[in-house]
Amino acid sequence: MNGCHISLNGAPLCALGTGALWWEAQSLLCVSDLHxxxxxxxxxxFGVHVPPYETRDTLTRLAQDLETTGARQVVCLGDSxxxxxxxxxxxxxxxxxxxxxxxxxxxxxIEGNHDPGPLDLGGTRLDxxxxxxxxxxxxxxxxxxxxxxxxxxxxxxxxxRGRMISRPAFLLDPQRLIMPAYGTYTGGLRSTExxxxxxxxxxxxxxxTGGVPHQVPMPxxxxxxxxxxxx
Amino acid sequence: xxxxxxxxxxxxxxxxxxxxxxxxxxxxxxxLQSLCPDLKRVGLSATVEDPQAIAHLLARHPDPCDxxxxxxxxxxxxxxxxxxxxxxWSGSGGKYAIPAVLEEIKKHKTTLIFHNTRAQAxxxxxNIWLANDDGLPIGIHHGSLDRQQREKVEQAMVxxxxxxxxxxxxxxxxIDWGDVDLxxxxxxxxxxxxxxxxIGRANHRYNAPSKALLxxxxxxxxVECVAALQxxxxxxxxxxxxxxxxxxxVCQHILITACAGPxxxxxxxxxxxxxxxxxxxxxAEFDDCLTFCATGGYALRAYDQWQRLLQxxxxxxxxxxxxASRNIxxxxxxxxxxxxxxxxMKRARGGKPLGEIEEGFAATLSKGDxxxxxxxxxxxxxxxxxxxxxxxDAGKKPKxxxxxxxxxxxxxxxxxxxxxxxxxASWPELPPHTADWLALQRKVSRLPEPGxxxxxxxxxxxxxxxxxxxxxGRNAMQTLGLLLTKRMEELGxxxxxxxxxxxxxxxxxxxxxxxxxxxxxxxxxxxxxxxWLAGNAVMKRTFRACATIAGLIQRNTPQxxxxxxxxxxxxxxxxxxxxxxxxxxxxxxxxREEAMKGLIDFSRIEDMVARVGxxxxxxxxxxxxxxxxxxxxxxxxxxxxxxAEEKLLAAEAARLMATAGLPS
Numbered sequence: 005m006n007g008c009h010i011s012l013n014g015a016p017l018c019a020l021g022t023g024a025l026w027w028e029a030q031s032l033l034c035v036s037d038l039h040x041x042x043x044x045x046x047x048x049x050f051g052v053h054v055p056p057y058e059t060r061d062t063l064t065r066l067a068q069d070l071e072t073t074g075a076r077q078v079v080c081l082g083d084s085x086x087x088x089x090x091x092x093x094x095x096x097x098x099x100x101x102x103x104x105x106x107x108x109x110x111x112x113x114i115e116g117n118h119d120p121g122p123l124d125l126g127g128t129r130l131d132x133x134x135x136x137x138x139x140x141x142x143x144x145x146x147x148x149x150x151x152x153x154x155x156x157x158x159x160x161x162x163x164x165r166g167r168m169i170s171r172p173a174f175l176l177d178p179q180r181l182i183m184p185a186y187g188t189y190t191g192g193l194r195s196t197e198x199x200x201x202x203x204x205x206x207x208x209x210x211x212x213t214g215g216v217p218h219q220v221p222m223p224x225x226x227x228x229x230x231x232x233x234x235x
Numbered sequence: 236x237x238x239x240x241x242x243x244x245x246x247x248x249x250x251x252x253x254x255x256x257x258x259x260x261x262x263x264x265x266x267l268q269s270l271c272p273d274l275k276r277v278g279l280s281a282t283v284e285d286p287q288a289i290a291h292l293l294a295r296h297p298d299p300c301d302x303x304x305x306x307x308x309x310x311x312x313x314x315x316x317x318x319x320x321x322x323x324w325s326g327s328g329g330k331y332a333i334p335a336v337l338e339e340i341k342k343h344k345t346t347l348i349f350h351n352t353r354a355q356a357x358x359x360x361x362n363i364w365l366a367n368d369d370g371l372p373i374g375i376h377h378g379s380l381d382r383q384q385r386e387k388v389e390q391a392m393v394x395x396x397x398x399x400x401x402x403x404x405x406x407x408x409x410i411d412w413g414d415v416d417l418x419x420x421x422x423x424x425x426x427x428x429x430x431x432x433x434i435g436r437a438n439h440r441y442n443a444p445s446k447a448l449l450x451x452x453x454x455x456x457x458v459e460c461v462a463a464l465q466x467x468x469x470x471x472x473x474x475x476x477x478x479x480x481x482x483x484x485v486c487q488h489i490l491i492t493a494c495a496g497p498x499x500x501x502x503x504x505x506x507x508x509x510x511x512x513x514x515x516x517x518x519a520e521f522d523d524c525l526t527f528c529a530t531g532g533y534a535l536r537a538y539d540q541w542q543r544l545l546q547x548x549x550x551x552x553x554x555x556x557x558x559a560s561r562n563i564x565x566x567x568x569x570x571x572x573x574x575x576x577x578x579x580m581k582r583a584r585g586g587k588p589l590g591e592i593e594e595g596f597a598a599t600l601s602k603g604d605x606x607x608x609x610x611x612x613x614x615x616x617x618x619x620x621x622x623x624x625x626x627x628d629a630g631k632k633p634k635x636x637x638x639x640x641x642x643x644x645x646x647x648x649x650x651x652x653x654x655x656x657x658x659x660a661s662w663p664e665l666p667p668h669t670a671d672w673l674a675l676q677r678k679v680s681r682l683p684e685p686g687x688x689x690x691x692x693x694x695x696x697x698x699x700x701x702x703x704x705x706x707x708g709r710n711a712m713q714t715l716g717l718l719l720t721k722r723m724e725e726l727g728x729x730x731x732x733x734x735x736x737x738x739x740x741x742x743x744x745x746x747x748x749x750x751x752x753x754x755x756x757x758x759x760x761x762x763x764x765x766x767w768l769a770g771n772a773v774m775k776r777t778f779r780a781c782a783t784i785a786g787l788i789q790r791n792t793p794q795x796x797x798x799x800x801x802x803x804x805x806x807x808x809x810x811x812x813x814x815x816x817x818x819x820x821x822x823x824x825x826x827r828e829e830a831m832k833g834l835i836d837f838s839r840i841e842d843m844v845a846r847v848g849x850x851x852x853x854x855x856x857x858x859x860x861x862x863x864x865x866x867x868x869x870x871x872x873x874x875x876x877x878x879a880e881e882k883l884l885a886a887e888a889a890r891l892m893a894t895a896g897l898p899s
Contacts, residue, residue, distance in 0.1 A: 047541035053531030191804035218888040
């Protein structure tokens with residue numbers, strides 16, 4: 005498995021380079037912030053026609069992760085849809101695709117701020133989910149322990165030989181894990197923003213997504229990450 | 236509103252003819268002409284290499300256009316500044332000539348000192364102040380500076396308070412005030428027309444010659460400056476043919492037209508093709524633009540319910556939601572700022588604005604880093620509300636500002652002149668240091684020739700180096716570097732990196748080239764281009780510009796929130812998605828057309844390969860040659876990416892974890 009092995013509240017986990025989280029002991033794959041149907045909402049709300057292929061692209065990547073892991077359980081950690089109208093407007097073939105992916109799997113849709121309310125699709129709708137030592141919810145709570153959440157779309161910048169490498173990233177400290185956004189049309193919030201750096205404990209780390217996931221100390225607003233490579 | 240309008244005069248029309256601003260203007264003139272059929276158009280310019288081509292752009296197609304030629308006036312007094320010290324082997328700053336330049340400033344009333352990029356202007360201004368022992372009043376003016384700052388400089392100049400202004404192209408056009416009696420160009424002008432334009436800033440009295448000095452920034456530019464001077468004397472201007480008008484501007488024109496009211500597609504097509512730049516636009520191409528504006532024009536029909544433009548039962552097109560006109564109007568225009576951030580002094584409630592820097596540059600700054608802006612060194616304090624906050628920093632050497640203006644490529648005509656100059660038996664018109672340098676190159680290797688391609692191969696620093704003297708201009712030589720390293724990778728020659736200048740590409744790696752003809756096979760290069768283009772940053776940058784002009788990406792929206800950064804995703808993602816799922820989409824077509832003639836400049840590689848044929852001279856040497864030596868001092872090395880980047884990143888991640896005392 006192309007991933008970075010980590011542990012949260014005693015649970016051994018694997019942060020995949022694709023941005024998904026793999027919990028082998030539970031055969032559980034977790035993805036966050038899919039934002040399916042974003043193009044539909046943008047056209048409806050702002051009159052802009054971005055290429056309408058993000059749902060297809062996101063589902064393609066999800067299907068690949070399901071195949072490589074062979075996961076029996078799937079947790080979508082909220083904001084799975086850009087809004088509920090976008091979920092309703094989804095193409096029939098995408099809807100059928102999701103149904104096929106769900107076949108033979110326990111599938112949980114955690115509610116997010118973008119997609120609260122009932123969903124006309126298979127799977128279980130939950131506010132949050134507890135399995136063993138871990139709690140899955142959309143937005144991190146200050147007091148959470150063993151908490152896996154999404155919402156912030158964290159990304160991290162690493163200076164490398166005069167360039168900046170910026171990638172979506174997992175943020176990890178002993179208390180919680182914040183997942184990167186998995187959806188194709190999702191931007192990112194830098195880990196140096198107060199919303200994130202205040203939430204994470206000192207000595208938090210970040211795992212950059214990409215071909216090979218790389219773990220680095222999490223850059224925070226206080227102490228900028230510094231690099232001597234190439235100087 | 237335009238009732239009674241009789242005549243429109245377009246001044247400095249050559250500058251508009253080269254840009255999308257011009258294309259948009261001429262579309263707007265076509266619109267005006269429909270409203271006022273008797274409208275007359277007049278274009279003025281002092282620097283046009285091909286009056287017929289400009290006339291074609293200006294006049295309603297296919298109406299004729301009268302061309303009046305004025306007496307060119309006295310020949311300009313233009314020379315190269317000869318300094319005690321020889322110019323350095325590389326670089327573009329011209330710092331060595333500062334004492335001589337200060338002397339010239341003292342001898343004249345007002346001097347304009349032109350630079351090719353903003354960063355160079357900043358550095359030069361900083362350095363000239365350090366050397367300005369007499370305290371001459373000298374100002375700085377460029378497009379990244381805050382508007383107030385710029386206006387202050389302009390006013391001081393009008394009052395005659397300044398003896399010199401360090402500037403960039405922002406002073407190129409239309410500023411005729413002041414008593415400028417000398418123009419100094421730092422760095423080779425790259426393009427003869429621009430040089431003539433800049434000389435024209437001096438001495439605007441019609442019967443007095445303009446006076447100008449060229450300061451080559453390095454040894455190679457000495458040759459380039461002399462070649463440019465000879466071109467000016469011969470009255471030879473250069474210009475690249477512009478080609479068809481870009482269609483992203485047509486898309487925007489359609490949307491703007493819809494904002495004004497319902498329109499008939501046939502009538503609009505006639506109007507658009509009445510603009511010279513679009514006289515060859517086909518109906519099918521126009522219809523693609525119209526479809527794009529209406530539904531996005533995707534292979535997957537997704538927006539029928541949310542069309543932007545609707546065709547009414549009477550056949551006219553209109554906005555589906557009239558409120559959209561506000562959005563569209565907020566995004567009118569074709570000028571693309573790179574993403575810039577405002578720079579301010581850090582104060583309790585918003586300090587003095589200083590100017591702007593590129594977001595990419597800002598991202599490389601850490602607290603405490605210093606850079607130059609408006610001639611002062613400032614210290615980066617942090618980012619607040621998308622504004623870069625800085626404090627004054629006295630005395631430190633700055634981290635160089637890399638908010639580059641455009642890096643111009645040397646024009647085809649000027650490159651040809653340089654190649655021709657190389658063929659002379661001796662160079663009495665060049666300063667001895669430069670003539671000796673060329674003579675030495677001829678002795679140990681050979682000089683590049685027109686119609687042939689010189690390649691030198693030599694070991695240096697444990698790697699095999701290959702210098703290819705293509706003389707195709709910076710952009711094309713850069714593209715050539717990317718394509719050749721890709722081909723070398725395929726051939727197992729293990730390239731490690733390359734760099735490009737206007738005249739050469741230098742590649743280093745583990746193995747040497749043995750069969751250059753195979754490497755320069757044009758079809759293989761073209762195939763390489765196709766695959767390489769896909770993921771290329773240049774394409775993405777071009778896509779962003781085109782998509783913004785065409786209205787796919789909105790720069791300004793009324794809903795824009797300050798904290799909206801998390802919600803926006805980069806245009807690169809749109810590009811990647813289109814490339815994957817809809818590669819023939821009209822925006823991809825427009826992007827390709829644009830990139831090929833712009834930053835990628837593949838046409839100049841094709842010209843070069845056609846010109847050279849199989850006349851490639853590969854020379855193996857045991858050491859660096861005189862002509863190649865300056866290349867080693869150039870900045871802008873491009874590593875060959877791929878697994879190399881992952882390996883570097885892995886090492887860096889491990890180092891950072893270890894430094895932070897974290898287990899990895």
